[in-house]
Amino acid sequence: MAGPEDSQHHALDAAAERRLVEAARRGDRHAYGELVEAHRERLFAAAFALVRNEEDARDLSQDAFVKAYNALDRFDTARPWYPWLYRILRNACLNHLKKHGPHRTTSLDRMADEDHMQFEAAADDPVERIQTEQMARHMRQAIGQLKPDFREIILMKHFQEMTYEEIATVLDIPIGTVMSRLFHARKNLAKLMEPYRVGS
Amino acid sequence: MPAKTPMTEETIAAYLDGELSPAERREFERLLGDHPEWRAEVASQAALMAAIQPLKVKPPRAAVWDGYWEQIDERLARRTGQSVMYAGAAVLLVTGAVLIILLTPNPLLQLGEALFFAGLSMLFALALRGRLREAPKDRYRRIRR
Numbered sequence: 001m002a003g004p005e006d007s008q009h010h011a012l013d014a015a016a017e018r019r020l021v022e023a024a025r026r027g028d029r030h031a032y033g034e035l036v037e038a039h040r041e042r043l044f045a046a047a048f049a050l051v052r053n054e055e056d057a058r059d060l061s062q063d064a065f066v067k068a069y070n071a072l073d074r075f076d077t078a079r080p081w082y083p084w085l086y087r088i089l090r091n092a093c094l095n096h097l098k099k100h101g102p103h104r105t106t107s108l109d110r111m112a113d114e115d116h117m118q119f120e121a122a123a124d125d126p127v128e129r130i131q132t133e134q135m136a137r138h139m140r141q142a143i144g145q146l147k148p149d150f151r152e153i154i155l156m157k158h159f160q161e162m163t164y165e166e167i168a169t170v171l172d173i174p175i176g177t178v179m180s181r182l183f184h185a186r187k188n189l190a191k192l193m194e195p196y197r198v199g200s
Numbered sequence: 201m202p203a204k205t206p207m208t209e210e211t212i213a214a215y216l217d218g219e220l221s222p223a224e225r226r227e228f229e230r231l232l233g234d235h236p237e238w239r240a241e242v243a244s245q246a247a248l249m250a251a252i253q254p255l256k257v258k259p260p261r262a263a264v265w266d267g268y269w270e271q272i273d274e275r276l277a278r279r280t281g282q283s284v285m286y287a288g289a290a291v292l293l294v295t296g297a298v299l300i301i302l303l304t305p306n307p308l309l310q311l312g313e314a315l316f317f318a319g320l321s322m323l324f325a326l327a328l329r330g331r332l333r334e335a336p337k338d339r340y341r342r343i344r345r
């Protein structure tokens with residue numbers, strides 16, 4: 001298994017993913033390790049966005065991988081694996097929040113978490129980079145102010161890069177609802193970003 | 201999407217996400233010309249999306265991945281081993297109970313044994329259930345004992 005230095009997202013094409021899922025289903029834990037490697041960053045980020053605590057996000061994402069492995073027989077291999085895995089994670093996170101509440105972290109933890117929650121500015125030019133970093137800070141605050149449904153769909157679409165179909169599968173809602181929820185989420189976010197001359 | 205693209209929240213989202221066909225897109229843009237309020241909304245959301253586009257979530261500290269897979273793998277291995285052990289224990293318990301009850305001549309004693317084994321099975325099931333439920337909640341499971 002690769003170490004932390006190899007922790008970048010490893011893209012798997014659909015056929016390779018299906019092969020790994022089928023091998024894991026037959027009990028090949030090495031194949032499952034490759035699936036975990038390919039999806040762990042994305043899944044951790046999703047858990048972190050929901051529970052806002054690094055340790056919990058780590059535990060919950062690991063639990064989701066364990067649960068998914070034990071339920072692989074019920075997975076339809078004709079479909080992409082990640083939305084199914086995300087759904088397992090989402091249910092686990094919602095149960096966790098129901099039990100522990102959204103304010104489990106201490107104020108010090110929260111400061112550290114929010115620092116970690118920062119978005120990365122991808123620009124190379126230093127001036128552009130500073131501007132993007134400022135924008136990232138405002139964006140993080142604005143996304144944090146959205147109601148949970150809207151925050152979740154923005155993160156799924158723009159940061160988890162899910163398709164409409166994948167979002168519909170995870171949230172168990174029609175694609176039309178995905179589109180209209182995205183419309184309202186962006187409308188609200190644009191309004192919150194107006195003071196920073198975004199969306200105005 | 202219908203042939204004549206309506207101006208709705210859904211189509212605005214689909215337009216911004218590039219989900220409309222070229223024909224639907226042309227029709228939508230033609231309609232936008234007649235609806236300045238929708239045009240402003242589309243421009244506002246397009247600007248927002250352009251601001252989001254260069255951002256990506258910062259990866260967590262490298263330490264988050266220390267032992268990440270190893271702990272998952274350990275749990276998968278432990279679970280498989282435990283399932284075999286529990287299944288074996290259940291088979292032994294039931295077989296032993298049936299033999300003892302059948303070989304006991306006294307019906308009253310048989311009833312007593314049946315009750316005893318039923319109680320034992322219930323305890324076994326409760327312990328199994330408790331273990332399955334408790335395992336993910338053990339906050340110290342990462343500590344090697």
